[in-house]
Amino acid sequence: MTDSIAPSERDLSPDLDALRSQLDSDSEKTQLQAIAALATAGEEGSDLLMEFLLSRKSHPPTPVEGEAYKSLYTANSPKTTAFLQDHFPKGVVPLDSDSAVDYFPVQQELVRENFQTADRLTLEKLCELAGPRSRQRNWLYFSEVERFPTTDLQTLDTLWRIHSLGQFGYSVQRQIWLGTGKNWDKFWPKIGWRSGRTWTRYPDGFTWNLEAPAGHLPLSNQLRGRRVIEALFNHPAWK
CATH class of the missing domain: 1.25.40.620 (Serine Threonine Protein Phosphatase 5, Tetratricopeptide repeat)
Structure with missing residues (x-):
């Protein structure tokens, strides 16, 4: 070949x-x-x-x-x-998982730039990591995020970064958050999740393409408040 x-x-x-x-x-x-x-x-x-x-x-x-x-x-x-x-049967990002979770569907949708579908699948994979109860309710508690394997979070983050020209991903969001001095009121508008006092409405208010602000995706269960995303940003995966 x-x-x-x-x-x-x-x-x-x-x-x-x-x-x-x-x-x-x-x-x-x-x-x-x-x-x-x-x-x-x-x-x-x-x-x-x-x-x-x-x-x-x-x-x-x-x-x-x-x-x-x-x-x-x-x-x-x-x-x-x-x-x-x-x-490259599984793409250019190693799909490593310590919990036998298959991230290939996320990779496929990201390569196709189907970012809304990739975002939905990402939440499904996070709920799969959290366990059967989380999968049933399809959202996360912050305490479940704290127990996520480092390998799995890094795999998801790498997939988002590599297939968005470095624009999306948890580590990108975390850097923006740190750059605001961990000020949530500055952070939310910077990534396009809030304008003034108005929260961006799901799904049509979000920008599902590369014209979105840096850090706009993935949504990280954002409709459930800040504790989940704060747990993500404080996870040992980024240290």
Whole structure:
């Protein structure tokens, strides 16, 4: 499979050669620009993206790998589909869990940018972590969050970060919260969950795309007040 996707073994157009150099840049912005261009460059562009993903397979994923994966997934050609199935059958984020929870459905919806569905599935997975009673009521107590395995929270957070250009995720929200001095009245408007004294209404008031403010998603059971999200932010997963 690798032999068929090695553009280095044949001549590339100057434009594609330049894009390949940009993929190797130390600038994430430059890499993302290259990926966006390669996504519209046909089979040769896909070949370069496949080569790039293979070269990064042993590295911790970043939003750059997430975008490269999404571009190949969206291409949906027999060649890219076979490549992803052979080399990245579960995506670029390791779906680790200490509780045997399957996070693949969340990954799929995030790659498709179905953020509302991904948010709903994320809550379902958190309730699955919490146990049968939580699954039945479909919401969380803060005391249940405190017992969540670090591995599982980090997996969910990484999925959201990697497949949102670093814009969404619990760790992103936590950094914004810390940046406000843990001031909830400043935090809620900053991530778009409140405007003045008016809380954002679910679901239509929320922005289910990448035009949302940083930290806008996932919602983290937000309709149940601040204790659940405070427990998430104080969890050992981030320390």
